[in-house]
Amino acid sequence: MPKLKQAYFRAIKVFKRILPPPLLAMLICAGLAGYLIFIPPINGLADNGDFYRAMYSNGIYKLLGTHYSYFSYVTQHFGLMQYYNENQSVIFSSQPWFVHLAVFLNKIFYSKTVFDLRFMGLVNYVLYLGAIYLLTDALTFPSKRLRNYLIAALVVFVFGDSSFTLYFNSFFAEPQMLSLTMYSFASFILLARQRYQHRWPLLLLFAISTLVLIASKSQNAPLALSFTVVALGLLFLPHFQAQRLYIFAGIGVLLVTGVLTYKLIGKDFAYVNQYQAFSHGVLTQTGDPSKALAKNGIDEQYALMKDQDYYAKQFATIQPSQSYVEKNLLSKYGFGWIVKYYLQHPKQFGKLMDLAAADVMITQTKAVGDYTKASGASPGKQLTFFTGYSSIAGAFFPQKFAFNCLLAVALVMVYAVGFYNDLKHGEIEGVLKFFQVTGLLTIFIFVPIIAIVGDGDADLAKHIFMAPVSLDLIFVLFVSDILNHRLWHAYHEGGPTT
Structure with missing residues (x-):
C-alpha cells in the first residue's frame, strides 16, 4: 500500500511538471x-x-x-x-x-x-x-x-x-x-x-x-x-x-x-450611433413618446421610427441615411439632449437600464447567425x-x-x-x-x-x-x-x- 501511495504522488508530481494548469x-x-x-x-x-x-x-x-x-x-x-x-x-x-x-x-x-x-x-x-x-x-x-x-x-x-x-x-x-x-x-x-x-x-x-x-x-x-x-x-x-x-x-x-x-469618431459612424440612441432608446420603454418629443423640440412624426435600425433588415419607415433625416432630426439632438431627456424621464431610463441588466451576461450575439450556408443550417x-x-x-x-x-x-x-x-x-x-x-x-x-x-x-x-x-x-x-x-x-x- 505505501508503494502504491508513493507511485500515486510520483505520478501527480510528473503530471504537474509536464502539464501545469496554465498549459492545460x-x-x-x-x-x-x-x-x-x-x-x-x-x-x-x-x-x-x-x-x-x-x-x-x-x-x-x-x-x-x-x-x-x-x-x-x-x-x-x-x-x-x-x-x-x-x-x-x-x-x-x-x-x-x-x-x-x-x-x-x-x-x-x-x-x-x-x-x-x-x-x-x-x-x-x-x-x-x-x-x-x-x-x-x-x-x-x-x-x-x-x-x-x-x-x-x-x-x-x-x-x-x-x-x-x-x-x-x-x-x-x-x-x-x-x-x-x-x-x-x-x-x-x-x-x-x-x-x-x-x-x-x-x-x-x-x-x-x-x-x-x-x-x-x-x-x-x-x-x-x-x-x-x-x-x-x-x-x-x-x-x-x-x-x-x-x-x-x-x-x-x-x-x-x-x-x-x-x-476621432467618423461622422458617418457617429450618425449611426446617434440615430439608434434615438430609435432604440428615447422612443422605447414608454407609451407614447410623441408629446415628449414635441416638448423637447423634435417633430412628433419621428415617433414612428421606434425600434428601427439604421441598417434596416426589411422595410424602413424612412431611410436614416437621407439628408432629410440629417437636417430635420439628427441636427436637433445630441449626447447632451439625450442625457437631459433621460433626467426628465427617470422611469423610462430605469426600464432601459433593467433591460441592459437583463442582457449583461448574455454574451452570445443573437442578432446574427453562427453558421455558413454550406452547413445546411437554417438562417x-x-x-x-x-x-x-x-x-x-x-x-x-x-x-x-x-x-x-x-x-x-x-x-x-x-x-x-x-x-x-x-x-x-x-x-x-x-x-x-x-x-x-x-x-x-x-x-x-x-x-x-x-x-x-x-x-x-x-x-x-x-x-x-x-x-x-x-x-x-x-x-x-x-x-x-x-x-x-x-x-x-x-x-x-x-x-x-x-
Whole structure:
C-alpha cells in the first residue's frame, strides 16, 4: 500500500511538471476554439452591417457574383483588392492592425485575390491562447496545489465559452478586446504577486494591451477612466518611488488615447450611433413618446421610427441615411439632449437600464447567425456547442440594474478588507487587487449606461461586451482567491497542499 501511495504522488508530481494548469487550460481552449473556427463547415458571426468598417479600408470586399448574406449566414470568402484602395477608415481604431496581419498571412499561405475568414480567426486565436495561458498563470501562481487545476477548469469553462470564441471568425473588434483585457488583467495580477524579478516586461504588457484595447473601438474611449483607476495601484509597488513619474506619464497617455478615440469618431459612424440612441432608446420603454418629443423640440412624426435600425433588415419607415433625416432630426439632438431627456424621464431610463441588466451576461450575439450556408443550417441559427457558462449566466443572473450596483459595492467592500490587511502588513497583493477590481467594476456599472445613452438597446450584447468580460475576470479571481486562501491577505506558503 505505501508503494502504491508513493507511485500515486510520483505520478501527480510528473503530471504537474509536464502539464501545469496554465498549459492545460491553453491546450483545452485551443481545441475548443480551433474546432469552431477552423474545421469545415466553420462557425463565426454573420455580418450585421458593421463589417464594412474593418473590410473596405483594409482592401477586403464582398466577392462579385456571389450572394452575400447579412444577418443569416457566416460568409467565409471575400475578395482582396488588387489596385489602389480609395476607401478610408470611417473610425479611429487599432483593429486594422489585426486585420492587416490576417490579410498578410492570407496572401502568403492561401491567396492574393481571395480572403479566407479563417485567417482573421487565426490572428484572434493566437492572441487569445497567449491570454488564456497568462491569465491562468496569474490566478494560480505561486501555489503548487492540485486545486489549481480546478481554477484552470474554471478559466476554460468561462473564457473558453463559444459565445466568446465565435467572434474570432468575424470583422468585429470584440475578439481583440477580449484577449487584450485578459492580458491587461493578468499582467497586473502578476505584478501584484511579484511573479518575475524584473517588472518592466509586465508593466510594458499592461500599458500596451490597455492602450490598444481603448483604441480598438470608439465605445471604449470611456474605459480610459476605468483603467486609470487600475493604474493608480501601481503607485504602491515597493521600491518604485523613483519611477512614479513614469506611472503618471503613462496615465496621461492613457487619458489622451481615450480622448483621441472619442474625438476621432467618423461622422458617418457617429450618425449611426446617434440615430439608434434615438430609435432604440428615447422612443422605447414608454407609451407614447410623441408629446415628449414635441416638448423637447423634435417633430412628433419621428415617433414612428421606434425600434428601427439604421441598417434596416426589411422595410424602413424612412431611410436614416437621407439628408432629410440629417437636417430635420439628427441636427436637433445630441449626447447632451439625450442625457437631459433621460433626467426628465427617470422611469423610462430605469426600464432601459433593467433591460441592459437583463442582457449583461448574455454574451452570445443573437442578432446574427453562427453558421455558413454550406452547413445546411437554417438562417440565423445559433450555436449551442460549449455555451454552458454563457447560458447559465444569461438565464440565472438577476435582471435588475440595482442588483448590479449592490453587487459592485459588495465586491469593493470584500477587496477593501484585503487592501487594508496587506497595507498594514507591508504587502502589495491585496492593494493592487483592490484597484484592479474597483476599476473593472466601474466598467461593469458604467458601460451599460454609456451603451444605452449612446446607442440605445440596439445590439446590446456587443455594446456592453466589456461589462460581462470585466465581471467574469473578477469572478475567476474571486474563486481562485478563495481556493488558495488569499482573498483577504497576500498568499503565504505553508497551507494545505491539495
